[in-house]
Amino acid sequence: MTSTFKAVSCVLLLAFWPVAASAGDMGTGRRLAEAQCRTCHGLDGIAKIPVAPHLAGESEIYLQAQLKAFRSGKRESEMMNVVAKNLSDDDIADLAAWYSAIKIEVEMPE
Template identity: 55%
Template structure:
């Protein structure tokens, strides 16, 4: 856990911002509202992909999610649906969406 947290903080600093600033600037309710209107059909309100080829977003890091959404928006990364959807997202939308999905708590059970 400490290694992952250190990696997240280090990546955030390298990317030119601090993790706490990103989280403070995020509006989780605005993220939830945007998820309801834009992301829910495929990724769900709970962040769990609704189709076999749709990734789960629940609990993913804000930096990763933001980077991927920006890559879809810019055309650096392409996907038939995500490229179209991401083009309509503002920087503020991306911060809020990423923070919302990152804030979802994920639990894991190890098989016995």
């Protein structure tokens, strides 16, 4: 692959990326997570109830997209639609920054 082709491919990918993720503040995200998310998803991003997914180490872009989908009602969850409806874009970016920054390790079974 030529360097020109690679550069054009990157530009096209970025131009058509469906969600523009803004960089959030991890400290603010941690405080929001302590106040609103820890009961179900844990402050550490490891779910505390069976119906909640783990958030630790998820992609920041993915987390922002899902929270915005819950906020708009595009994605439905009785709990999450209520929680997300009052989140601002900055709140969402901050929460995504916090949970995506958590490092997790995976150990494969032998």
